[in-house]
Amino acid sequence: MAKRSFKVSTWTPVAVGDGANFTDNGYMGLMGGSSTQRLTLIEFYMGGQATASAPTYMVLSRDSVVQATPTALATGQSDAPLDPSTAALAAPAVAFTASTTKPQRSATLGLLNLSFNAFGGIVRWVAAPGEEIGVLGNTASLGEVSLSAYTGGTPGVMGAHIIYEPL
């Protein structure tokens, strides 16, 4: 298929523990667009925008409870193909930051710890080709991943993007 970028220009993560409901607009979530769709996660970037020290314990994890009825992305949030000639998908992946049924982070399927200080800090992780993290379908626990703040610290405002590819 084609690589896409799910970006949120400015947001403040809301710290939650594993197995607890996420707070709307306090996380970034990505779910397969159908029961058979596969995604590969290629890159994560977070750039701190806080104006005072803000240790932020970001975690990339699979979700043990997946969202239902996602809210459409708002101003400053987008999910766009990197290549302008990309054809529209029949079942696009679901990029979201809010939903009616709240997702929950898995306590056992954490994938990547990206702690940083959102007061001027920058974090970027890129997978080697062929070593990307996989997502399959739209059910727990392989069908959804989230970028969210773990309990502790004082999460600060940031901008972030996730580059991924539906297969």
Place this chain on the structure above:
Amino acid sequence: MQSKRRHEGYLLIDHRNSPGLPGALGGTGIFESATITCAHCHVVVVLNPDRSRARGYCARCDHYVCDNPGCNAECLPMNQILDELQEEAVRELQRGSIILKE
């Protein structure tokens, strides 16, 4: 001959213009490191250059694995699991027994 370094991802945590994190969590300055994605569970491992123990490696699938005992016990690559689950989901769809979510 291929190098195992081809499996390595890249992690950057840049605190040059930031107070950084409390001591044990990373401190200040810039931190760059290679990472590996465990072939058997897809957990990302930040490589510790001071590590002296041998790193987990699966010769059968020619990939690094993490320290989880389950990932070192047998070769069952996550990509293979995803392939099989995807196949199964397609078959279920063809049988009409899966209701697609919106």
